[in-house]
Amino acid sequence: MTKPVLEVKDLYKSFGALQAVKNVSLDLRPKEIHALIGPNGAGKSTLAGQISGWITPDSGSICLDGEDVTSETVAGRSRKGLGRSFQVSSLAMEVSARRNVMLSVQASQGSSFRFWKQTRSDEELCETAGNWLGKVGLGGREDIAVSKLSHGERRQVEVACALALKPKALLLDEPMAGLGPTGSVQLTEFLEEIRPEIPILLIEHDMDAVFRLADRITVLVGGAAILSGSVDEIRTSSLVRKAYLGEEA
Amino acid sequence: MQRTDTAPKPVSMPKLSRETIVNIVVMAILLAVPLWASSIGEDYYVNLASLITIFAIAGVGLNFAIGQGGMVSFGHAAFFGIGGYTTGIAAFHNFEETLFMSMPFAVSGTNQMLIIWIVAMAVCGIAALAIGAISLRTEGVYFIMITLAFAQMIYYFAISWPAYGGEDGLSIYLRNELPVVDAESALTFFLVCFILLLGVIFATARLSGSRFGAALGTAHMNGTRLATSGIDPFPIKLTGFVISAMITGLAGALFAELNGFTGPSMLSWQRSGEIMVFVILGGVGRLCGPAIGAAVFVLLETYIGEWTEHWQLLLGLALLGVVLFARGGVMGMIAGSARHD
Numbered sequence: 001m002t003k004p005v006l007e008v009k010d011l012y013k014s015f016g017a018l019q020a021v022k023n024v025s026l027d028l029r030p031k032e033i034h035a036l037i038g039p040n041g042a043g044k045s046t047l048a049g050q051i052s053g054w055i056t057p058d059s060g061s062i063c064l065d066g067e068d069v070t071s072e073t074v075a076g077r078s079r080k081g082l083g084r085s086f087q088v089s090s091l092a093m094e095v096s097a098r099r100n101v102m103l104s105v106q107a108s109q110g111s112s113f114r115f116w117k118q119t120r121s122d123e124e125l126c127e128t129a130g131n132w133l134g135k136v137g138l139g140g141r142e143d144i145a146v147s148k149l150s151h152g153e154r155r156q157v158e159v160a161c162a163l164a165l166k167p168k169a170l171l172l173d174e175p176m177a178g179l180g181p182t183g184s185v186q187l188t189e190f191l192e193e194i195r196p197e198i199p200i201l202l203i204e205h206d207m208d209a210v211f212r213l214a215d216r217i218t219v220l221v222g223g224a225a226i227l228s229g230s231v232d233e234i235r236t237s238s239l240v241r242k243a244y245l246g247e248e249a
Numbered sequence: 250m251q252r253t254d255t256a257p258k259p260v261s262m263p264k265l266s267r268e269t270i271v272n273i274v275v276m277a278i279l280l281a282v283p284l285w286a287s288s289i290g291e292d293y294y295v296n297l298a299s300l301i302t303i304f305a306i307a308g309v310g311l312n313f314a315i316g317q318g319g320m321v322s323f324g325h326a327a328f329f330g331i332g333g334y335t336t337g338i339a340a341f342h343n344f345e346e347t348l349f350m351s352m353p354f355a356v357s358g359t360n361q362m363l364i365i366w367i368v369a370m371a372v373c374g375i376a377a378l379a380i381g382a383i384s385l386r387t388e389g390v391y392f393i394m395i396t397l398a399f400a401q402m403i404y405y406f407a408i409s410w411p412a413y414g415g416e417d418g419l420s421i422y423l424r425n426e427l428p429v430v431d432a433e434s435a436l437t438f439f440l441v442c443f444i445l446l447l448g449v450i451f452a453t454a455r456l457s458g459s460r461f462g463a464a465l466g467t468a469h470m471n472g473t474r475l476a477t478s479g480i481d482p483f484p485i486k487l488t489g490f491v492i493s494a495m496i497t498g499l500a501g502a503l504f505a506e507l508n509g510f511t512g513p514s515m516l517s518w519q520r521s522g523e524i525m526v527f528v529i530l531g532g533v534g535r536l537c538g539p540a541i542g543a544a545v546f547v548l549l550e551t552y553i554g555e556w557t558e559h560w561q562l563l564l565g566l567a568l569l570g571v572v573l574f575a576r577g578g579v580m581g582m583i584a585g586s587a588r589h590d
Contacts, residue, residue: 052477073476075478076479078478086477090474090477092467095470099463103475106460107478107480108479112464112480113461113488114459114460114461115460116455117459118455118458119463165478
């Protein structure tokens with residue numbers, strides 16, 4: 001079996017009396033898309049927060065490419081190859097899409113402690129950022145302020161930012177939200193395209209996209225991973241039906 | 250700067266933005282008035298222009314922290330005062346022909362401005378490193394309060410340090426010297442300050458446009474984005490804070506030279522407020538905003554202050570107007586809101 005790129009082991013997190021994440025283990029292997037689904041409040045965002053470093057787990061470990069990153073900062077994990085997009089947009093709104101991506105490009109190229117050369121006239125930096133935006137389907141929209149882009153377009157910018165880090169694994173939190181049917185199809189195709197190079201842990205509500213893209217699906221309910229399996233196993237599982245539709249279904 | 254395209258352009262004269270034109274006009278007036286005043290022998294106005302220029306430098310320092318880095322420091326008087334005390338202490342030991350310290354190595358005073366400036370900026374940098382390392386763990390109102398608290402600590406330290414004048418401060422009997430030029434001349438001293446102002450404005454403009462500036466700006470706009478891009482916000486902000494403090498410290502050193510005096514008033518929290526007023530009045534994040542803000546402040550103080558001691562009431566009204574109706578300060582009113590590319 002191939003070594004997992006991302007490995008989460010026995011993760012726990014409580015907020016007061018609320019156990020948001022209970023004993024969750026999952027992994028992400030090369031070339032795969034592993035979807036994480038679950039009803040609202042299942043702990044998906046808490047889990048994503050723990051994997052990317054915003055939330056310190058109470059116990060458990062997170063390994064990226066064989067290296068334990070549990071005590072790394074958010075920035076450290078990004079540098080080590082974890083790209084991520086957010087459910088709520090996390091872009092610098094006042095500046096252009098290109099500027100946002102340029103920051104990722106500059107980080108992937110090394111130190112940001114360069115004080116003199118102007119980024120504006122750094123053609124390589126500008127062009128590389130533009131290329132990433134072109135790849136996610138935002139060609140021609142590079143120099144518009146993010147605040148003037150639609151919600152869907154902002155998602156695309158976030159994905160471009162994540163890709164520009166040349167990550168080993170991607171963690172995408174609801175990238176389809178707000179995209180609309182065409183946008184959603186486009187992004188689905190794009191994720192198919194990058195899957196061979198960058199495995200993706202996908203948190204998504206759009207079931208069509210999940211069933212089309214995912215190799216494996218993990219179902220999170222009440223903070224615990226109740227089931228993990230192939231698309232068909234999940235589709236036919238009575239346990240999942242119950243979790244989503246209630247006892248009667 | 251409205252350039253949004255990045256492809257190499259055919260060579261042509263760049264079109265000046267409205268803000269650039271305003272910047273040039275403001276700087277031209279600031280240079281022309283003392284030149285004219287000096288030519289008719291009115292050194293009073295030359296010194297007034299020097300004061301505006303020095304306050305503008307202090308403002309440029311704070312403006313870099315607030316405008317670029319989003320760090321609203323209410324303690325920049327600490328750095329202004331440290332700069333002033335560096336000048337005062339160096340001149341004091343030079344005058345008395347005593348040593349500042351003898352262990353572990355001997356340090357005497359000096360009357361060389363260039364050395365004093367470098368020392369003042371270095372001391373401010375070290376102080377800012379310590380203050381920033383603690384303050385930058387907080388945000389928002391807490392950051393404002395903790396920077397204020399540090400400045401007050403330094404203020405009370407200065408008051409209770411009798412060796413350097415305590416509450417009375419230190420007089421600098423002879424203005425320190427510069428190589429080649431005669432710094433005693435009001436006009437020469439103004440020109441030195443003016444060149445330094447242009448220098449720090451240029452330096453902060455370059456810094457803002459650099460990779461470091463991009464990171465610092467993002468730390469301000471959206472810290473989540475910066476960290477997600479793999480850049481730790483803390484060292485970036487701390488570096489920005491230190492640079493900002495060093496610039497304000499340079500202004501403090503010049504201020505002490507101009508007045509021939511340094512004292513605890515340079516360190517008071519009112520001074521921190523004044524520096525912040527320069528920035529807000531002129532326009533946060535605008536290159537020449539602090540120069541405009543300092544000019545408005547000094548002119549109000551001088552001319553309205555002559556007429557009534559309640560001139561600060563007018564300053565208050567002006568500030569109120571700016572905050573309520575022109576978020577971009579005076580620069581925002583003249584040149585429109587700031588542009589990003």
